Amino acid sequence: MKKEQRLQTIQTTEKALELLQMVASGEGNLNIQRLSQRLNVSREEVLLLLVAMENRGLVSWDSHRKIYSPGGTTLEMARNLTRLFNRNTPLRTIAVMH
16 A cells, blocks of 8 residues: 555545544534534535444434434443443453553
8 A cells, every 4th residue: 555545545544533532522412513523524425434433333314303323342342341341340450451
C-alpha cells in the first residue's frame, strides 16, 4: 500500500472512531448534519461511515427521531468491558493492562 493510501486509511479510521465516540457519548440530537459539522467532513462521508457501522451493529438508526444511537454490538462491547473491569479490579491493574 502506498504511503498516501495508508495515510488516507488512517484518517478515515480516525474519523470513524471519532464518530462512534460521538454517537456513544449519549448527547442527544446528533443528526447527520451536526455530526458532519463536528467531524468537519461532508454529510455523504458521515453517512457512508454510519452505514458501515450500522451494518456491523455498532450504531442504529432511530427513524422516528432521525438520529443514530449506539447499536447492539457497541452495547455488548460495553457490557463485556464492564464485566472485565468490574468494581473489584484495582485501578492500578486496569492502567497496566492499557
